[in-house]
Amino acid sequence: MAMAVAAGCGGGSDSGDGDTVKIGLLASLSGTYEAVGTEQRKGFELYLDTHDNKLGGQKVELSVGDEGDGPPTAVPAATKLVKKDKVDVLTGIVANGSYKAVLPLVEQAKIPLVSSNGRPEVKNVDRLWHTAFLSDEPGAAIAEHVKEEVDGPVYAIGPDYQGGYDELRGFTETFKKAGGKLANPDGKTKWTPFPKTTNFMPYFADIAKSGAKAVYCFYAGKAAIDFAKQYAQSDVADLPLYTAFVTEGSVLPAQGKAAKGIYSVLNYSADLDNEANRKFVADWSAKHDTPPTTYAMASYDAASVLDKAIAEASKGGKEVTPDTINKAIDGLGKIESPRGSWEFGKTHSPVQKWYLRQVRPDGKQLANVMVQDLATLGD
Structure with missing residues (x-):
C-alpha cells in the first residue's frame, strides 16, 4: 500500500463521507517487469509527495495492486482495486496483455484509466487516457x-x-x-x-x-x-x-x-534541459540514488494530468466523479512535462517528441x- 489519506471528492468511491478521491495504481511489483512497475509507483508517489498528497487540491487515497507478469495476476489485482476499493480512477499498467485483460473491468465500472506505459491499439478510447506512448x-x-x-x-x-x-x-x-x-x-x-x-x-x-x-x-x-x-x-x-x-x-x-x-x-532522457525536467530530476534525486526513467516520468505525468483534471472538475465546489474527471481530462490541452510539452491526440495518447x-x-x-x-x- 502507498499513502492513504483523507479528504477530497469521490464519485465511484464508497468512503462513507464521500470526500476522498480514490486512485488505484496497478503495476508490476513482482516478476519479469518488477523494475518497470516499481519505477511507475515511485513516479506517481513522487508527484503526491511534492504536492502535499493532493491532486487538484483534494486529498488522495492511493491503493496499489501488483500486476505481476500479466493477466493471471493483473486481473485479480485490478478486480480488488475496482470492485472492493472502488477507485475513481485507475492508473499504471506495464504490459499490453494486462491492459487488454483489465479493460473490461474498467469499462464495466465506467471509470477513467490513465495508463502510463506502452498501450496496445484499442477502438473505444472514451475513458482511456495514456501518458506514455503507443507501443508501436x-x-x-x-x-x-x-x-x-x-x-x-x-x-x-x-x-x-x-x-x-x-x-x-x-x-x-x-x-x-x-x-x-x-x-x-x-x-x-x-x-x-x-x-x-x-x-x-x-x-x-x-x-x-x-x-x-x-x-x-x-x-x-x-x-x-x-x-x-x-x-x-x-x-x-x-x-x-x-x-x-x-x-x-x-x-x-x-x-x-x-x-x-x-x-x-x-520519449524522455534525464538530461533534457527544460524547467519541468530540472525540477523533476532534483525532486527525484533527493529521494533516489539513480536517475529518473521514462517509466517514472510517465507515471509522474499521469499524476500531473489527474491533478489538473481534478482541479478543473472541482471548480465552484462541484462534486468530483469519475465522469467529471474524465470530461476535464478531455479539455486539458498542453501538458508541461519533464519530457517537454505534449498534449493528448485523437487516440488519447501523447503527441510528443522522441x-x-x-x-x-x-x-x-x-x-x-x-x-x-x-x-x-x-x-
Whole structure:
C-alpha cells in the first residue's frame, strides 16, 4: 500500500463521507517487469509527495495492486482495486496483455484509466487516457534514422508476446517503408520465447550468419540485462545495437560495461534541459540514488494530468466523479512535462517528441545520454 489519506471528492468511491478521491495504481511489483512497475509507483508517489498528497487540491487515497507478469495476476489485482476499493480512477499498467485483460473491468465500472506505459491499439478510447506512448511508436520513431545510418540490412529481434509484436511492428513497417531491408532470412522479425528465454547466444549466432550490419530489438526487465550482457560477449558485438528500453532504468547498472555504446529511442532522457525536467530530476534525486526513467516520468505525468483534471472538475465546489474527471481530462490541452510539452491526440495518447540516446560515460558512471531529436509522433 502507498499513502492513504483523507479528504477530497469521490464519485465511484464508497468512503462513507464521500470526500476522498480514490486512485488505484496497478503495476508490476513482482516478476519479469518488477523494475518497470516499481519505477511507475515511485513516479506517481513522487508527484503526491511534492504536492502535499493532493491532486487538484483534494486529498488522495492511493491503493496499489501488483500486476505481476500479466493477466493471471493483473486481473485479480485490478478486480480488488475496482470492485472492493472502488477507485475513481485507475492508473499504471506495464504490459499490453494486462491492459487488454483489465479493460473490461474498467469499462464495466465506467471509470477513467490513465495508463502510463506502452498501450496496445484499442477502438473505444472514451475513458482511456495514456501518458506514455503507443507501443508501436518507439520503433517507428527511430526506423528512418537507422535506415540513414546503417549501410546494409538490419536484423530485428524481440520477445514473443503482444508488447514485443507491437514494438517490433512499429520498427519493421516504418523501416521497410523507408527502403530498409531486414537481414532476417525470411524478412520477418525473429521472436524469442517469453519469459523463458535467458540464453540469447544461439540467436546471436544466427545474426552473425545473416549478413546483418546492425541489430534492432526491444527487451525490458531481466531479459534486457541478459540480452545486453550476452550481446557484448557474442560474435556480433561489433554490430551497432539500436533498441527500445534495453538500457532504461535499473537494468543499466546491472548491465555494466556491456551496455556501453548501445543506442536507444525514447520519449524522455534525464538530461533534457527544460524547467519541468530540472525540477523533476532534483525532486527525484533527493529521494533516489539513480536517475529518473521514462517509466517514472510517465507515471509522474499521469499524476500531473489527474491533478489538473481534478482541479478543473472541482471548480465552484462541484462534486468530483469519475465522469467529471474524465470530461476535464478531455479539455486539458498542453501538458508541461519533464519530457517537454505534449498534449493528448485523437487516440488519447501523447503527441510528443522522441529522442535518440546512447550509453556513454557520465562522470564515473554510464548513462543514457541524449544525442539528438528524432521525430514527433501522435495524432
